[in-house]
Amino acid sequence: MGDVVTPGKDDDNACVARADGGEDDDVVVVLYDAAVTDAFRATGSPSASPRRASTAADDEDVMTVDRVKPKYLPEFSMKSYYGVEERGESSPERATKRRRDGKPLELEIDGTAREPTKEIAIGGVYVKFPAKINPHPAQRMTMAKIIDALKKSQHAMIESPTGTGKTLALLCSTLGWLEREKEAYKKSAAKVRDMHEAWSVARKKYEDALIAFGHRNDKDKASTVKAEYGDGWDASRPFTCKTDVPPPPRVYVCSRTHSQIEQILRELKRTGYAPKYTVLSSRQRLCPLKKSDADCQDMLGDGLTQQERITSCAHYNRHEYVADHMNKYAEKNCAWDMEDFNRVVNEFSACSFFALRNLQATSEIVFCPYNYLFDHNVRRKMKLDIAGAAVIIDEGHNIEDVCRSGTSIELSMAQVAEAIAAFNAQSIKSAPGYYADVYQFLLKISHFLERIIGNTGEGQKEVVVRSHEIVGCVIDMLGEHAVELVRNLIKTPDNAKPTHNGPLTTYMNLCEDIANILHLVTKTPESYVIIIGRSVDINGEECEGMCISCMEPKVGFSTVAEQARCVILTSGTLSPMNTFEAELGVEFPIKIEAPHVVPTSQVYVELSDAIGEVTYKATSGVGASRFAQNLGKYLLEYAKVIPGGMLVFFPKYSLIDVTLREWHTSRLFAQISDQKHIVCESRGAAGFVDTLAEFNRGNATGKGSLMLAVFRGKVSEGIDFKDDSARAVFCVGIPFPNVFDVKVKTKRDFNDLPKSRQKGMLTGSAWYSAQAYRAYNQALGRCIRHPKDYAALFLVDARFREGGQYMMNNISKWIRKSVTACGSVNESVRNVDEFFKRTKKMLLEKEIKTESTDADVDETQNPESPVEYKAHRNENIFNAIGCEDNRKLCDAMDALHQAALSCEEPMRVNAIAKATTSIRALTYKVTNGSKLAKPGPGKVQGVGPSIGAQIDYFLEHDKFERMEYYLRGERMPH
Numbered sequence: 001m002g003d004v005v006t007p008g009k010d011d012d013n014a015c016v017a018r019a020d021g022g023e024d025d026d027v028v029v030v031l032y033d034a035a036v037t038d039a040f041r042a043t044g045s046p047s048a049s050p051r052r053a054s055t056a057a058d059d060e061d062v063m064t065v066d067r068v069k070p071k072y073l074p075e076f077s078m079k080s081y082y083g084v085e086e087r088g089e090s091s092p093e094r095a096t097k098r099r100r101d102g103k104p105l106e107l108e109i110d111g112t113a114r115e116p117t118k119e120i121a122i123g124g125v126y127v128k129f130p131a132k133i134n135p136h137p138a139q140r141m142t143m144a145k146i147i148d149a150l151k152k153s154q155h156a157m158i159e160s161p162t163g164t165g166k167t168l169a170l171l172c173s174t175l176g177w178l179e180r181e182k183e184a185y186k187k188s189a190a191k192v193r194d195m196h197e198a199w200s201v202a203r204k205k206y207e208d209a210l211i212a213f214g215h216r217n218d219k220d221k222a223s224t225v226k227a228e229y230g231d232g233w234d235a236s237r238p239f240t241c242k243t244d245v246p247p248p249p250r251v252y253v254c255s256r257t258h259s260q261i262e263q264i265l266r267e268l269k270r271t272g273y274a275p276k277y278t279v280l281s282s283r284q285r286l287c288p289l290k291k292s293d294a295d296c297q298d299m300l301g302d303g304l305t306q307q308e309r310i311t312s313c314a315h316y317n318r319h320e321y322v323a324d325h326m327n328k329y330a331e332k333n334c335a336w337d338m339e340d341f342n343r344v345v346n347e348f349s350a351c352s353f354f355a356l357r358n359l360q361a362t363s364e365i366v367f368c369p370y371n372y373l374f375d376h377n378v379r380r381k382m383k384l385d386i387a388g389a390a391v392i393i394d395e396g397h398n399i400e401d402v403c404r405s406g407t408s409i410e411l412s413m414a415q416v417a418e419a420i421a422a423f424n425a426q427s428i429k430s431a432p433g434y435y436a437d438v439y440q441f442l443l444k445i446s447h448f449l450e451r452i453i454g455n456t457g458e459g460q461k462e463v464v465v466r467s468h469e470i471v472g473c474v475i476d477m478l479g480e481h482a483v484e485l486v487r488n489l490i491k492t493p494d495n496a497k498p499t500h501n502g503p504l505t506t507y508m509n510l511c512e513d514i515a516n517i518l519h520l521v522t523k524t525p526e527s528y529v530i531i532i533g534r535s536v537d538i539n540g541e542e543c544e545g546m547c548i549s550c551m552e553p554k555v556g557f558s559t560v561a562e563q564a565r566c567v568i569l570t571s572g573t574l575s576p577m578n579t580f581e582a583e584l585g586v587e588f589p590i591k592i593e594a595p596h597v598v599p600t601s602q603v604y605v606e607l608s609d610a611i612g613e614v615t616y617k618a619t620s621g622v623g624a625s626r627f628a629q630n631l632g633k634y635l636l637e638y639a640k641v642i643p644g645g646m647l648v649f650f651p652k653y654s655l656i657d658v659t660l661r662e663w664h665t666s667r668l669f670a671q672i673s674d675q676k677h678i679v680c681e682s683r684g685a686a687g688f689v690d691t692l693a694e695f696n697r698g699n700a701t702g703k704g705s706l707m708l709a710v711f712r713g714k715v716s717e718g719i720d721f722k723d724d725s726a727r728a729v730f731c732v733g734i735p736f737p738n739v740f741d742v743k744v745k746t747k748r749d750f751n752d753l754p755k756s757r758q759k760g761m762l763t764g765s766a767w768y769s770a771q772a773y774r775a776y777n778q779a780l781g782r783c784i785r786h787p788k789d790y791a792a793l794f795l796v797d798a799r800f801r802e803g804g805q806y807m808m809n810n811i812s813k814w815i816r817k818s819v820t821a822c823g824s825v826n827e828s829v830r831n832v833d834e835f836f837k838r839t840k841k842m843l844l845e846k847e848i849k850t851e852s853t854d855a856d857v858d859e860t861q862n863p864e865s866p867v868e869y870k871a872h873r874n875e876n877i878f879n880a881i882g883c884e885d886n887r888k889l890c891d892a893m894d895a896l897h898q899a900a901l902s903c904e905e906p907m908r909v910n911a912i913a914k915a916t917t918s919i920r921a922l923t924y925k926v927t928n929g930s931k932l933a934k935p936g937p938g939k940v941q942g943v944g945p946s947i948g949a950q951i952d953y954f955l956e957h958d959k960f961e962r963m964e965y966y967l968r969g970e971r972m973p974h
C-alpha cells in the first residue's frame with residue numbers, strides 16, 4: 001500500500017487526527033484509520049495490539065508547558081488528564097506532605113463564581129444561556145433542532161459552521177431539555193409515592209375487610225377501591241400501584257478527541273447547569289503510575305479481595321474520595337472541568353481512572369470520544385449501555401470512518417505468531433478449556449494466512465475476498481465449525497475466563513476482538529471485504545497480514561442508532577448531508593444547515609490560480625520545484641499585507657519538504673522569514689505542542705507566523721485560530737485519498753456495485769470526492785471563530801476555476817457566497833490589503849459605537865453598514881424563529897413589514913392582522929411542533945395598529961424572545 005495520511009485513533013481507540021506524508025507524485029493518500037498501517041507493521045513488542053498508533057491524544061500526556069505567553073493563543077489545551085503540569089499546592093508531592101503534617105485538604109467549591117445566565121424559551125423548553133450573550137440565529141436554530149430531536153426521539157443532523165458557538169448551543173439545549181425531563185420525573189415519582197401511600201391505605205382497608213368478611217367480597221372490594229383511587233391500579237397485583245416511572249434518559253455527549261472533550265467541559269462551566277457527569281478515557285491516559293491495562297488488572301485482578309487491592313495500589317484506595325468530591329459540584333450548583341478534576345486527584349493522590357469510572361454509576365451525562373460508542377470492541381469492553389440514551393455527537397464529520405474502522409480489524413502475521421508463542425503448554429494446562437480454544441483459533445488463523453500469502457503470485461500484493469466469498473473464506477480460515485468456535489470465544493462469560501494471566505491478557509483481548517469482528521462478518525457478510533497480503537507500513541517496511549474491512553458504516557452506526565433514543569450529529573462540515581444519510585443507512589428526519597455568524601463582508605475568499613501551476617500534476621519532479629518557487633513568491637507578497645498568522649495547508653508532507661528545500665536554496669526562505677516566522681507542522685503527534693508554541697511565539701512578536709501544515713493533520717482539525725492568531729488560510733491542492741491504495745480502491749468498487757447503488761449509497765467517485773472536500777472544508781474553517789472575527793481564504797488550485805460551479809458546490813455554503821477571482825497576484829494582493837484595512841476600521845468603528853451605547857458586550861453586534869445590518873438582522877430573525885417553515889415565515893414577516901409601512905387605515909389593520917395570524921400560527925408550529933388549533937381570525941381579535949408598532953419595536957431592539965412570546969400571546973417570564 002502507498003503512504004497513508006490517516007485520521008487515526010489513540011490507544012483507547014479515541015479518534016484522533018493523525019497525519020503522515022506520502023511520497024507519491026500524485027495527490028496525497030488519505031485514508032481513515034492509522035491502524036491500517038500499524039496493524040501491518042511487524043512489531044516485536046508483546047504490548048503491540050491491533051489498531052494501535054502513536055496519536056495526538058497519546059502525546060497530550062507528555063506535553064510541556066509553554067513558558068512564553070503568546071499574544072494570540074489558539075484555543076488548545078496543553079494539559080493532560082493527570083497532573084503533568086506542576087500545579088503548586090495541588091501537586092501530589094505537596095499534598096502528601098500536607099497529609100503527613102495533618103493539615104486539612106483545602107478543596108473549596110465556589111458556587112457563586114459562575115457566569116450569570118438568562119432563560120430563553122426555545123421549542124417549549126426554558127434554556128439557560130450565558131446572560132451576556134444574545135444567542136445568534138445559528139445557535140437558536142441549533143438549539144431548536146436539538147430540542148426537537150430530543151423531544152420527538154428522532155435522529156438529527158445539524159451543520160453549524162465552526163465558530164458559531166455550536167458547542168455552547170448544544171450543551172444549553174440538551175441540559176435544558178434534561179432539566180425538564182428530570183422535573184417531569186420528579187413529579188411522576190412524587191405522584192407514584194402518593195399513590196403508594198393511597199394504595200397502602202386501600203390495601204389495609206381491603207385486608208381488614210377480608211378479615212371481617214371472611215374472604216368473600218374481595219373482588220367487590222377491589223373494584224370499589226379501584227373506583228375510589230382511579231388510574232395507577234395494577235390489575236395483575238390488586239392493591240398495588242404501578243411504579244414503573246422511567247428515569248430520565250442518560251445522555252452521551254461525544255466529540256472526536258479528548259482535547260475536544262476538555263473544551264466541551266470548559267463550555268459546560270458557562271451554562272448555568274450542574275448535572276452529574278463523568279468522562280470516559282483509557283487507563284493508559286489516566287493512570288498516574290503509567291501502568292498498562294494488563295499490569296493494572298493483575299494488581300487489582302478479579303481474584304483479589306478489596307484489602308489486597310488497596311495494598312496493591314495506594315492510588316486505588318483513594319479514588320472514592322475523588323468521586324465523592326466531584327459529586328459535590330452538582331450539589332453546589334457547579335460544574336467542573338478536567339483542570340478541577342486534576343486538582344482534586346492531586347490533592348488526594350488518587351487514581352483518576354477509577355475515580356471517573358466510579359462517577360459513571362451516578363452520571364446523567366457521559367462525555368467520551370465517539371469511537372467509544374461506535375467501535376464495537378471498545379463499547380463491549382467499556383460495557384456502555386446505550387439503550388434509550390440520547391447520543392449527541394459534536395464534530396461528527398468523521399463518523400463514517402469511525403463506524404467503519406470500529407467494525408473492522410487488522411492484524412499482522414507477526415502479532416499472531418507472538419500470541420501463539422505466548423500461549424505455551426504451561427498456560428494451556430492452567431486453563432485447558434478457554435486457553436485451548438484461543439490457541440486453536442490463533443493457530444488456524446496463522447496457517448490460513450501463511451497458505452494464502454504463500455500462494456500469492458509474484459508481483460501480487462494482496463488477495464481481496466469480496467462479500468459473496470466471505471463466508472467461504474471464514475470457513476476456510478477456521479474450519480467447518482467456524483461459527484461455533486467464534487461464538488464460544490465471544491460468549492464465554494468473564495467469570496469463566498482465567499484471571500491473573502499477566503501478558504496473556506493482551507492476547508486474550510486480541511483474540512476476543514478478532515472473534516467479535518468475525519461474528520459481525522458472519523452476520524453481515526455482504527458488508528465486508530477481507531484483504532490478505534503483503535503491505536508496506538509507514539516506515540516503508542513490508543509486512544504481511546490480514547485486514548477484515550467493513551465497507552458500510554451503517555454496520556457500526558445502526559447498532560447504536562437502533563438502541564438509542566436518538567443520535568444527533570453536529571459538525572461544521574456535514575454537507576452534502578444526503579451522503580451521510582446514505583452511508584450511515586439511517587434516516588435523519590431532522591436536518592438543518594445553520595448560517596454562519598459572520599456576514600459575508602468579513603470573509604474574503606479568492607479562487608487562486610494566479611500562480612498558474614498549483615495543480616496536483618505540477619507537484620512532482622521538475623514541476624514540484626517550480627511550484628514551490630512560485631508558491632513562495634506568492635506567499636511572500638501576501639505576507640506583506642496580511643496581519644497576524646497565516647496557515648498554509650498541503651495535501652502531503654513530502655510537498656512541504658520540497659517547498660522548504662526550494663525556499664532554502666533560493667532567498668525565499670529568508671525573505672518570507674522577514675515577514676512571518678515560518679513554522680512547519682511536525683509529522684505525527686509528537687512535537688506538536690512545541691510546534692504550536694513556536695507558532696504562538698512568532699505571533700507574539702507582532703509580525704505573525706506562517707504555518708505549513710497538512711490537511712487532516714492536527715492543525716487542520718480541532719484547533720481554533722481566532723483573531724490575529726490566523727488571518728488567512730491557503731488551501732493548496734485538494735486532499736483526495738490515494739487512488740492506488742487497496743482500501744480506497746476496494747471501497748470505491750464496493751460503492752459502485754449495483755446492490756450498493758440500490759441502497760442509495762454514493763457512487764465510488766462521489767464517496768471519494770466527499771472524503772477530500774470534507775477535509776478541505778475543515779481546514780478552511782480554522783480561522784473564523786466568532787462574530788467579530790475576519791479572515792481571507794484562498795482556494796489555491798486551478799481546478800476550482802476550471803470546474804466552475806460543479807467544483808464549488810463541494811465547498812461550504814458560507815464560503816461559496818463570498819468567492820471572488822483575480823487576474824493577477826498584484827491585483828489580488830491589493831484587494832486583500834484593502835479588505836483587511838477596511839474590515840479592521842469597520843469593526844473598530846462599530847466597537848466604539850457599541851461601547852458608547854451599551855456597556856455590556858453583545859456578541860451578536862454586527863459590524864455591517866446600517867442597511868446591510870438591517871437586512872442581515874432580519875434574515876437572522878427569520879432564521880431564529882423559523883425552521884422548516886422558515887420560508888413561509890419570512891414571507892409572513894415581509895407582509896407584516898409591508899403592511900406596517902405602506903397601507904392605509906383600515907386596510908393597514910387588516911393586513912397586519914392577517915400577517916400576524918400567519919406568523920403566530922407558524923411560530924406556534926415551530927415552537928410546539930404541532931399546528932395551532934385555530935389560526936383563524938378568532939385568534940387575532942383586538943388586533944389594531946398598535947401591533948405593527950409593537951412588532952417594529954421588537955425588531956428595532958433585537959428583542960426576539962419577547963417577540964416570540966408576544967406572537968404566542970403569552971407573557972415573557974422575568
Ligand code: SF4
Nearest residue numbers: 287296313315316351
Ligand atoms: S489502580 Fe489506578 S493508579 Fe493503580 S495501577 Fe490501576 S489505573 Fe494505575
